[in-house]
Amino acid sequence: MKMIIQIFFIISLISTISFASVQDFCVADPKGPQSPSGYSCKNPDQVTENDFAFTGLGTAGNTSNIIKAAVTPAFAPAYAGINGLGVSLARLDLAGGGVIPLHTHPGASEVLVVIQGTICAGFISSANKVYLKTLNRGDSMVFPQGLLHFQLNSGKGPALAFVAFGSSSPGLQILPFALFANDLPSELVEATTFLSDAEVKKLKGVLGGTN
Amino acid sequence: MKMIIQIFFIISLISTISFASVQDFCVADPKGPQSPSGYSCKNPDQVTENDFAFTGLGTAGNTSNIIKAAVTPAFAPAYAGINGLGVSLARLDLAGGGVIPLHTHPGASEVLVVIQGTICAGFISSANKVYLKTLNRGDSMVFPQGLLHFQLNSGKGPALAFVAFGSSSPGLQILPFALFANDLPSELVEATTFLSDAEVKKLKGVLGGTN
Amino acid sequence: MKMIIQIFFIISLISTISFASVQDFCVADPKGPQSPSGYSCKNPDQVTENDFAFTGLGTAGNTSNIIKAAVTPAFAPAYAGINGLGVSLARLDLAGGGVIPLHTHPGASEVLVVIQGTICAGFISSANKVYLKTLNRGDSMVFPQGLLHFQLNSGKGPALAFVAFGSSSPGLQILPFALFANDLPSELVEATTFLSDAEVKKLKGVLGGTN
Amino acid sequence: MKMIIQIFFIISLISTISFASVQDFCVADPKGPQSPSGYSCKNPDQVTENDFAFTGLGTAGNTSNIIKAAVTPAFAPAYAGINGLGVSLARLDLAGGGVIPLHTHPGASEVLVVIQGTICAGFISSANKVYLKTLNRGDSMVFPQGLLHFQLNSGKGPALAFVAFGSSSPGLQILPFALFANDLPSELVEATTFLSDAEVKKLKGVLGGTN
Amino acid sequence: MKMIIQIFFIISLISTISFASVQDFCVADPKGPQSPSGYSCKNPDQVTENDFAFTGLGTAGNTSNIIKAAVTPAFAPAYAGINGLGVSLARLDLAGGGVIPLHTHPGASEVLVVIQGTICAGFISSANKVYLKTLNRGDSMVFPQGLLHFQLNSGKGPALAFVAFGSSSPGLQILPFALFANDLPSELVEATTFLSDAEVKKLKGVLGGTN
Amino acid sequence: MKMIIQIFFIISLISTISFASVQDFCVADPKGPQSPSGYSCKNPDQVTENDFAFTGLGTAGNTSNIIKAAVTPAFAPAYAGINGLGVSLARLDLAGGGVIPLHTHPGASEVLVVIQGTICAGFISSANKVYLKTLNRGDSMVFPQGLLHFQLNSGKGPALAFVAFGSSSPGLQILPFALFANDLPSELVEATTFLSDAEVKKLKGVLGGTN
Structure with missing residues (x-):
């Protein structure tokens, strides 16, 4: 009996001294309005562990296309829990001869790590200087925000890399x-x-x- | 006598209750180290009104070049007082037929206002959609951060515009x-x-x- | 036929590897709720080039008033596309003897460029020091965030300036x-x-x- | 009569040159959607002085619990006007032997000031180094963002402290x-x-x- | 012996998997250069618990002056450990009839809590609307960033309040x-x-x- | 001859209209002072492609330790070019039975992707709710900033994952x-x-x- 009362008091205590938790995260509610800071937040009572997980990165993207490459993003709203957290991921698949053409991410810097194969990657600075590297398995390269960069399979077999961005919506x-x-x-x-x-x-x- | 003493107390008071003012601004000291947040700050005792002023925007840039256009930036360190304040300016001169080729600013959005002439301006979104406007004197257009955009003199005479950026170093x-x-x-x-x-x-x- | 199929594949590719573009910009929807980061975003499918343009800065403000001056802002929601982009503009008209009285922008630094006439401008720092400049056509001055500043027509004819802010809602x-x-x-x-x-x-x- | 007209013109002037004020603040509307930047904003016409005030910090929290301590937060939405302003407060009551157990604030640094009694406080850095102080009335200590820290009544009578956070929702x-x-x-x-x-x-x- | 080796391995492990801790905090080194983000960081090996503590808030400020009031700030560099952490504190002493005149903090919102006495406080919005409250012991009021506000002793005896800012250098x-x-x-x-x-x-x- | 002159003019043009590029990036100079925003910037003339690359992630960390696990960070200053770019990486190696104990990153959210094996991962919210997932190859999970989380090898063989952070110095x-x-x-x-x-x-x- 004493125990039950004690637990009752503890639960009261916890609920008393826990600050409103909703701002730990803001799981994307794609049906609500968006703001410059991202998607509206789902009611935290309806948030589950599945909102914080994403399974789309395990399968190679379809590289049967003109660039022999595929980009698979892990962004909100598909990856609902990542909304507003200032980070995101994508998977790059490059078949033999594949290339991610010159591109920019308007809203974030990118860091890449090679999982398989050999990738020639580079970026061009505002001063028109070229920074070029050949990256093997386990090598990483960083591409500063908003600058033109590319990734090209320079090896023999397929190449796989993951890239991370310092924004939930890098563009x-x-x-x-x-x-x-x-x-x-x-x-x-x-x-x-x-x-x-x-x-x-x-x-x-x-x-x-x-x- | 009483007045002198009173002023003495007031000056003491003011110096007592004025918070350290250096963080009102951080005038660029180009000889100090730079950080991700910008140039080092000049000693505030050596800051003058001239650090907050810039006279380079009054003269047309030289448009005798391949693009028949010139961009005159007003950035740190030339515009020392603007360092770290999250805003900057540039002047665009476009002779007849002049063009600012497709470009991006990796670190800031841009807003333009036409002072003279007619400018055709546009940007392309991440979704590859084109937003295109013909702008006359007094018209403004905004180019979201990091997206490809251009300005082209589509009028008969020379064109002049000012552009502002939401960063002291837009790139x-x-x-x-x-x-x-x-x-x-x-x-x-x-x-x-x-x-x-x-x-x-x-x-x-x-x-x-x-x- | 082959061409048509190819284009079909390319369009598929583009839609596959284009990340959701909505976060390139957040055009203000004045009917939606606001957040600390700004106005809600308009459905991107309904966004047009007109959302990124603003025509109100071409006409002189009405200076027939006590300060013989006018401020014409180019802010959201009137300038819908500027919402959340961290930059904005305003036009200052100063008739002879006109003055923008001492004021502050609580949320942004300001940079000014004189288009016509002569303006005496100044700001006061937290240390109560005064930074004062007489600015002619093409001269620029920067006013650090939140500090009291003013602009006064110190020339003979009317004066015109544009000012930019490092925020979409400088106040x-x-x-x-x-x-x-x-x-x-x-x-x-x-x-x-x-x-x-x-x-x-x-x-x-x-x-x-x-x- | 002239006066009335003049006032009429002044009011027009003020409304003309006052920028939309809503972004001075974003008083929390708990019924609207939330975003990563906080609660939706209440219609500014319905905002009153009471939205910017909070009376819950004047009463000691209930310390009849397992930790002999209480935390009384002053956060949105209870403190509606603080939403989005990047600062918040809480009151700590520590009965004799009371302790705020080891805890973190995921989203903000904290600064504490002792109002009554003696508090032993400390935090642990990423390098596992311990920073420990005994704080008396008027003493302050700062706990960097996200690091484990605690407060413990090390005096004889009850202790009272206020803590401030550099976020409206520190967690x-x-x-x-x-x-x-x-x-x-x-x-x-x-x-x-x-x-x-x-x-x-x-x-x-x-x-x-x-x- | 085995224990010693084990501890050796653990210490190695800890040093291996602890990330460089310096960025937990950046204790102000007043002799180094400043940047827009604050003071240079002291060598973390020389940082002690005293860098994170401040004792100046325990004593009433001297209110024998024209405003019968005193502001005692707890900012860097005097409060070295608070540098860059996005929060700071100050103590307000108001003798009978004392007043903190109308003022702004250019870089931060402020939240106040009354410790003793009665304070009439208020702020004025960009729309020139006045928000005014009489605050007693334990009452709090928030003043949005950059807006004019004041505090005035409206009680009979002396008044004491603490104020917190959402910036290490509010101005x-x-x-x-x-x-x-x-x-x-x-x-x-x-x-x-x-x-x-x-x-x-x-x-x-x-x-x-x-x- | 004409060509040479033309190229000369073009190079002049480019140097004229290229804005100072140093703020594209701020490659860490570990010998300079640090600031709250990160390491000092290396002279851009001495920056090479190697500053933007990191080779330490290709080799498994040593898991012969008490936790049968290793964390290999890719942070500044070892990864000099990542300084200030708001993103970073680390490699997790978990031998059979290996675990990354409960931990927090005070300054960033984390997103994980499993490269090999099976990982049971989870985090605990401010409301003390547990979010737990078993992740296989290619699965991703996100851990909101500052919250306690862990990763545990719940499969039979070794497990490998990469994690990214929305900060260059997550702690x-x-x-x-x-x-x-x-x-x-x-x-x-x-x-x-x-x-x-x-x-x-x-x-x-x-x-x-x-x-």
């Missing part, structure tokens, strides 16, 4: 798609890149761009 | 220079952009790139 | 209005500023304050 | 409750702490844990 | 000293505040200002 | 070492954890603690 702008896979008029692409009309129109054809 | 990566004005090997440029060898070598020739 | 507290244009009881104004009762009541009369 | 994880007051299986507690089965089961009994 | 700009205790020319004070020449000169006389 | 506080591997007096450990004297002394013996 991804892939250069050739940004240039050639939309309706930005060819003359504007040409004027703002110095590329020739023929080259722009050829690549718009390949990548599905119009105008 | 600037100009796409054609990043691609073609350094020693990034042509085969890597080609593999990571889908551009042809001929096009890459031609533009490397024009912009001074090697390899 | 604006104008000292004489904060003191004399509300219901803060006169005795509290007097006790907390050392101003005389006569002065406070006179200015409350001029600026519409009560109590 | 609070109390070590013995985290270990022994939930359903984390005993074998996992043992494997991850090196504690013995007997000790874990005894403390689960005391603190109400299961499994 | 403090006291309005009447900013206006009248420096060399800002009287005509500029008058033009930017609407105060009369007589009033400005009288208060410059009282507070030690010149020009 | 690491391992609970049993924090409690038992230093000179925190036993009576304080007991009073602040509810552990028995016998248990505390036994574990101090095992882990090398004194007092």
Whole structure:
């Protein structure tokens, strides 16, 4: 009897001195409004361990495509629990000859670790200087926020890497798609890149761009 | 006499209850070490009103160049007092036909206001969607952080704009220079952009790139 | 036929490897709830180029008022696309003898550039030191976050300047209005500023304050 | 008559040149959605002075419990006006022999000031170094973000302290409750702490844990 | 013997898997350069428990002055360990009739708790709305970042309060000293505040200002 | 000849319109002073591609120790280029029966991906709720900032995982070492954890603690 009362008091105590826990995390509620800081938070009573786990990174992405590569992101809202926590992950699969074309992440720096194969990676600074490395299994490289960078399979077999970002929503702008896979008029692409009309129109054809 | 004593007490009071003022600002000392947060701070006793002023924006930049345009930044350390304050400015001059090629600012969003002339400006989102506007005198456009954007003189005479950034060091990566004005090997440029060898070598020739 | 299939695969690829783009920007939805980080985000499918543009800065503000000056802000929600991007703009018009009275921006530093005329500007630091400059066309001055500052037309004709802030919602507290244009009881104004009762009541009369 | 018109113009002026004030603060609306940056904002028209005040810190917490201590937080949403402002408070009451067990605040550093009595306080760094102080009335100690720390009444009478946090939602994880007051299986507690089965089961009994 | 070896291995293990601890905290080294993020860090090997403690808040400040009040800050570098931790404290002493004049903290919100006496406190928003409260022992009020606010002893005896800030260097700009205790020319004070020449000169006389 | 001149002009142009690039990154100079924002920056002229690469993650850590596990961090200054970029990595090796004991990262959230084997991982919230998952190859789990969490090899063979942090200096506080591997007096450990004297002394013996 004494024990039961004691436990009752302890539970009261714990609930008294535990601060509202909701701000430990803000599991994404994709049906609520978004804000500049991310998705709305799910009611914490409905949060489960599954919100903090993500199973999509175990399977190789489909590399049967023009770049022989695939990027599998682990971001909110699919990875609901990562919302607002300032970190995220993605998986890179590069078949033989595969390449992640030049791209930027507007909102975060990226750090990569090679799990399998050999990757040639590099980035270009604001001063137009090139930083280039050949990375083998276990090697890591960091790409500072917002700078153009790429990863290319320079080995013989397939390559696998994981990349992490210092933001829950790093964004991804892939250069050739940004240039050639939309309706930005060819003359504007040409004027703002110095590329020739023929080259722009050829690549718009390949990548599905119009105008 | 009483007045003198009173002033003495007041000055004591003021010095007593004024908190250390150095963190109002951190005027750049270019000779000290830099940190991720910016330049070291100059001794506040040596700071003058001139540290908070910048006179370089009154003169048109030299547009006698390949892009018929000039960017005049107002950043630290030249603009010493702006260090660490989370904002900066630049002046854009666009002669007839001038263009600021596709570029990104890795560390800040940008907002532009047209002072003279007509500018066609646009940016491309992570979803490869194009947002394009023709801007006249007094019109403003905002370019979200890290996304590719451009400004092009689409009027008859010269154009002038000011742009502001939400960072003291926004960075600037100009796409054609990043691609073609350094020693990034042509085969890597080609593999990571889908551009042809001929096009890459031609533009490397024009912009001074090697390899 | 082959081309069509290829484009189909490319579009699939692009949609596969493009990360959710909504966090490139968070265009203000003024009907949704606000958060400490800003306005709710508009559905990105309904965002257009007009959300990123603002036309209100091309026209001089009405300076037929007691301060012979006008401030025209370019902030959310009127400038919907700027929400959450950490930068904003405003236009200052100062007729002859015009003045932007002493004021602060609680949430951001400000940088000013003079477009026309001559402006005497200054700020006061936490150490009560005054930093004062006379600025001509093209001159810039920076006002560190939260410190009292002012701009005054010290030339002969009208003056025009643009100011930028390192926040999408810098706030604006104008000292004489904060003191004399509300219901803060006169005795509290007097006790907390050392101003005389006569002065406070006179200015409350001029600026519409009560109590 | 002239005065009335003048006041009318002034009020127009003020409303014209006052920027939207809502972002001065974001008073918590507990019925709206939460975001990673905090609670939704109440309509500013419905905000009153009471939203910025909190009266719960004037009364001693109930220390008739196992730790002879009480923590009274002043956080949102109870303290609605503090939402999003990056600071918060709590009151610590320690009866004779009272202790705030080892705990962390995941989201903020803490600074304490002793109002009454004598408190032995300490924290442990990532390098496992212990920083320990005996604090008397008026003494302060700072506990860096996220590190284990404790406060213990080492005097004769009751002790009272106020603590402040550099976040509106610092969180609070109390070590013995985290270990022994939930359903984390005993074998996992043992494997991850090196504690013995007997000790874990005894403390689960005391603190109400299961499994 | 076996025990000694085991301890040796454990110590190795601990040193192996402990991450460099210096970034738990950055105790201010006042002799090193400052950066926008604060003071340089002292060598962690020379950091002691005394760096994290501060004893200056136990004694009432000297209120024999024009405002019958005193502010005792607990900031870096005097409180070395608080550097960079995003929080700080100060003590307010208000003798009978004492007042902390209208002031702002440019870099942080403030939360106050009354320890003794009765304080009338208030702040003014960007919309010129006044939020005013009478606070008794144990009552708290929050003042949003950068807004003008004041504290005034409205009780009979002396009053004591502690205030906390969400920054290690909140700054403090006291309005009447900013206006009248420096060399800002009287005509500029008058033009930017609407105060009369007589009033400005009288208060410059009282507070030690010149020009 | 014309070409040479043209290239000369282009190089001038590029150097003119490239903003100072140093703030793209701040490669750690371990000999310079540290600040709250991280290590001082190396002179950018001396930065090479090797500063952005790290090779220490390719080799399994030594798991011949009491926890049958090893953590290999990839942080500054060893990984110089990652300084200030808001992201970092570590490798976890867990031999059969290996465990990373309960620990916190005071300054960052963590996301884990399993490369090999089976890991039982979990964290405890501020509300003392347990979130527990068994993770297989390719599975990911996120641990919100500052909360106690653990990883335990629950499979048959060795396990390997990579973890990423949303900070360049996340810190690491391992609970049993924090409690038992230093000179925190036993009576304080007991009073602040509810552990028995016998248990505390036994574990101090095992882990090398004194007092």
